[in-house]
Amino acid sequence: MRWLIPILLYLLLEFYAFQAIKTISKNHIVQIGYVLFSVLILGYVIYIFANYDRSIGPTKYTLRASGMLLLSIVPKLIIVLFMFGEDIIRLCIAGYTYLTNTFFEGTATQYLPDRRKFISQIALGVAAIPFAGLLHGIFRGKYNFKVISHVLYFEDLPDAFDGFRITQISDIHSGSFDDSNKIEYAVDLINEQETDLILFTGDIVNTIAEEMDDWIDTFKRIKTPEFGKYSVLGNHDYGEYVTWESQEAKEANFQAIKDIHNKIDFNLLLNDSTFVEKEGERIAIIGVENWGHNFKKAGDLMKASERVVKEDFKILLSHDPSHWEYEVKKHDDHFHLTLSGHTHGFQFGIEIPGFVKWSPVQYVYKQWAGMYDEMGRYLNVNRGFGFHAFPGRVGIWPEITVIELRKGSKPA
Template structure:
């Protein structure tokens, strides 16, 4: 009960300040009424979707739409709230100063607390338009604004036969969220255009249910199989744990169906197991673990996955959640040269200026959240994700296809 009271206070406070900003600049009642009507309609729709949410079905188009509308409405209001509340704090201090002046220094103030400034209200509304426009762009364009990000990584102990070896990584397809076939076809073409040696998918092929992938099987089957194959692992969403199931049997059947999807699109699913990739008499080890997350399902088993692997092998590890690297992989007795993860999506919201600046709220949860990181001579690439989930868009953190070239030598080469 207390939780709902806090939520209502927060929402009410944010809306009150947004209303005050509109009221300050409005010369008539029509703008105020328009604001109220739109807010009531969106809150009403959200409430309807929330109370009719079916946990046996899970997230659907209505859920995504409701989340999108909520963010479109609420985040700009938060900007208004911060500015207007800041002004109120200043007004209170000025009022206190005026009061003290009047009562102790024979001042003649007639009004202690000054009125709201029109300029500041206009500024607040102008600034609130930035997240509104960004979120709107993210919904209609940003979520399919695919980027190919290329990296070159150097390893002194890379087998010579693999000098120049290229891999393409995709992650977090979340097929249940897709709504534009042409955009996905374009993305698949981008993958095929990279002309790499192996393609690796690091989990979350669906939001929850295997059937979400049914309309997209033929599309993803178009991903060309390169010389050294296509491999994949599972992510936290692939276990069907975010919905209610009528029975354990149906949940297990869904899990089996999700695993079978990988075979349907010609990917070899690695379930706590490994494969050798051989070239010119030399080899590297490709290891795939099930999901292991600090805050999510821990099904990954590194020791099981590497039981047939030698300590001297060059190792590429596929593990969906980057917290696995932070809390287990990088301190493991075995040396994992390169780990490939996804999971974070970069929160689908942030600011990136390549080579200069990178920020997203998700960085306060995950130490490694987007791109390449290196510690103790080990690398991890956290792919920003192919699809989207919850918020039906992307702002600043675009969908990614990673292309990584392995080179023999030192970082200074």
């Protein structure tokens, strides 16, 4: 019964999409071909998800099925807007004609105007835009890596760190990768930045530690800069989205995921902190486990900051940006810069710098992509390195962040 409403809605989409096809082409081969194609896609998607193994979790097959489902549904939603709108107008015309034609001797259905071909043409033309966007996102967009740079000013930044540069990456999701050349390219892009410090803010896998096995050597190629590489865990790193045969198996997977960080030369901070020292001065790097308003709350900010004093300049690694909103930004200890990820920018949206920045995820997360500044405290939400759930990115591209710290006040 829980599938009844989704199935009925899908059938409604198919009905209107077929009406558009039938209005444009009277060729029965075209119409039958469309129906067969739709049935094949739906059958494949149902087969994949009906055989979903909760002991394994998401796979490349489920990603592919998700992509095919979106490719099928999203354009049809556009078609429905046009076709249903036309139906409302047709019914209004039929009703008006019926009420005003006192000499009518037939049935009311005779007053219903035929569908107009140009409306169906417009509907299909507009629907082709998201369809093309989704196709681009699946085949090109998900590996369209962008380097996004920020310069941040702090009055209390230690003098020795004026001009200090940081690379942030987040949300690798190695279990989703399907093109080793693109990942090698992205690692080269990280190395080209030649920053002083590299920080990774969680979700190294989708669920299972073995997802990273084929990528250890690739990510080990990320050069360790003078001041090191540090990381934290994300919500996917706890193995909580699959069914385990035993608690011991779950704990073994969790330990294996933590061990991955050492294998690729990252120092994993588990509710802990460390100091980066330069010319007798220091800044604190604080790493909390995942803390999400709607996700796992393993992060302990107090424990992670035990060795840090209020006067220290602090960089906090916390996977979920809701942590900043609910605990960090108003904290008495003044965390100067928080680095997060998690949202992926929904892997779908529109961003035109200076004009438009929109994604459906903004209705869930107040801070969802890019740099935020409140009360002189900064949060950067990295859009993510990899992808998950949907095998692509549309308008929200994979991100490598470079942040330069400067001493003083921000220029006017």
